[in-house]
Amino acid sequence: MNGLAAELTEIDLIAAGSGSSGPECLICPPATLLAAARAKVGGRALALGAQDCHPAEKGAHTGDLSVPMLMDAGAGFVIVGHSERRADHGETDAMVKAKAEAVLAGGALPIICIGETLGEREAGDTLKVIATQMAGSVPGADPAGRIVIAYEPVWAIGTGLTPTSAQIAEVHAAIRGHLKEQFGAGGDDIRILYGGSLNPKNADEILAIADVDGGLIGGASLKAASFLSIVNSARALG
Numbered sequence: 001m002n003g004l005a006a007e008l009t010e011i012d013l014i015a016a017g018s019g020s021s022g023p024e025c026l027i028c029p030p031a032t033l034l035a036a037a038r039a040k041v042g043g044r045a046l047a048l049g050a051q052d053c054h055p056a057e058k059g060a061h062t063g064d065l066s067v068p069m070l071m072d073a074g075a076g077f078v079i080v081g082h083s084e085r086r087a088d089h090g091e092t093d094a095m096v097k098a099k100a101e102a103v104l105a106g107g108a109l110p111i112i113c114i115g116e117t118l119g120e121r122e123a124g125d126t127l128k129v130i131a132t133q134m135a136g137s138v139p140g141a142d143p144a145g146r147i148v149i150a151y152e153p154v155w156a157i158g159t160g161l162t163p164t165s166a167q168i169a170e171v172h173a174a175i176r177g178h179l180k181e182q183f184g185a186g187g188d189d190i191r192i193l194y195g196g197s198l199n200p201k202n203a204d205e206i207l208a209i210a211d212v213d214g215g216l217i218g219g220a221s222l223k224a225a226s227f228l229s230i231v232n233s234a235r236a237l238g
């Protein structure tokens with residue numbers, strides 16, 4: 001819940017700095033700025049997405065936004081099941097799955113978020129939580145690799161805390177295993193993003209970890225300079 005029209009200049013700078021080659025770059029502004037961001041990006045390579053959606057295509061759901069509405073405003077991706085949505089709005093795995101299916105049906109790509117709380121981590125239940133969320137949140141079909149998974153250790157978001165490389169590697173390997181079990185060889189082609197206080201200082205280390213295919217970036221995406229620093233880390237890794 002950040003961003004006013006005056007801050008579209010940051011998206012302009014990101015679009016200019018992300019370039020046409022190297023890592024795929026995506027910004028998910030608040031829905032109020034999607035159409036304006038599309039105009040700002042123009043024909044440049046920066047992609048746009050939305051932060052949430054309603055699972056229905058249309059109807060009497062005052063205040064909600066459907067996938068067709070978001071795509072009409074410029075979104076090609078939609079984040080579903082972000083930890084803050086799960087916590088603030090009580091979204092269940094079943095709701096997240098319904099939203100992901102709606103995104104796929106609408107022709108966009110869902111970024112499906114999963115992750116454990118500090119209590120679950122301390123109880124040693126991380127991999128169990130991940131398995132449960134994967135089973136409940138990921139659609140049963142993945143046509144042509146059209147889903148993205150984002151691992152969010154909830155306890156690391158906005159706290160400055162970051163899991164160790166070994167902890168990140170363990171969870172990403174587990175996610176990859178679940179994807180391969182569900183989708184066979186196609187599970188190797190599904191991108192897994194890391195999203196937990198990823199910033200310019202730790203990007204080199206985290207993005208080099210096996211099965212980390214990119215980042216779901218929060219606070220560091222609010223300013224072009226910090227976001228592009230992470231992009232450059234990804235570009236250096238090839």
